[in-house]
Amino acid sequence: MSQPLEYALGELFRLHGLRLATAESCTGGLIAHRITNVPGSSEYFRGGVVAYAYEAKVALLHVGWDTLRQHGAVSRETVIEMARGARVALGADVAVSVSGIAGPGGGLPGKPVGTTWVGLSAVEGDWARRFVWSGDRDQNKVDSAEAALQMVMDYLHGKVDDRS
Numbered sequence: 714m715s716q717p718l719e720y721a722l723g724e725l726f727r728l729h730g731l732r733l734a735t736a737e738s739c740t741g742g743l744i745a746h747r748i749t750n751v752p753g754s755s756e757y758f759r760g761g762v763v764a765y766a767y768e769a770k771v772a773l774l775h776v777g778w779d780t781l782r783q784h785g786a787v788s789r790e791t792v793i794e795m796a797r798g799a800r801v802a803l804g805a806d807v808a809v810s811v812s813g814i815a816g817p818g819g820g821l822p823g824k825p826v827g828t829t830w831v832g833l834s835a836v837e838g839d840w841a842r843r844f845v846w847s848g849d850r851d852q853n854k855v856d857s858a859e860a861a862l863q864m865v866m867d868y869l870h871g872k873v874d875d876r877s
Contacts, residue, residue, distance in 0.1 A: 718747075718862040718863060719747045722866060723751040723753065723754055726756075726869075732757055732807070733758050733809075733865070734759045734760060734804075734807070736798060736810035737761060737811055738763070738786060740811050740854050740858050742763045744809065747858060747862065748761075759804055760803050762774060764776075770791070770794075770795060773802070774794065774810075785821075785824070786812050787813055787824055787830055789832070792810045792832030793832045796808045796810040796833055797834045799834075811829060811861050812829070812830055813830065813857055814828050815854055816849065828844075829853070831860050831861045833864050833865065833873060840868075840873050844857070
């Protein structure tokens with residue numbers, strides 16, 4: 714069995730001398746939890762922001778009210794602004810963000826339960842990927858955290874792209 718993503722990421726962040734930050738909504742800190750399970754993660758993990766409410770996204774991550782009104786919290790535009798905000802606020806080289814509808818309620822037309830956006834911001838650019846999970850609330854959170862860590866891994870391997 715291969716090692717969990719957070720351990721492989723830790724090795725790469727140390728190797729390249731990079732710093733990581735997170736901005737989480739629907740995962741409620743699960744990504745940061747996984748990262749900090751790795752001994753020595755304080756060498757590269759700057760911290761994370763759990764911004765569940767619109768007001769927290771605006772105040773802590775500098776997501777624009779106009780972005781939230783026009784696109785909603787679960788959107789490409791919002792996760793990119795969340796990732797940028799975390800990267801700048803925490804002095805990181807790379808930041809990953811997630812916002813989604815974990816369920817069981819909250820689905821909207823065009824955004825069913827399970828819809829999740831993962832964003833990544835680095836000096837070189839910003840990317841976002843859309844997923845629609847089919848699990849229960851807990852599984853959707855686990856899948857979202859795994860997708861966020863995988864997106865960081867893809868970035869580190871030069872394979873990051875937008876998927877929607």
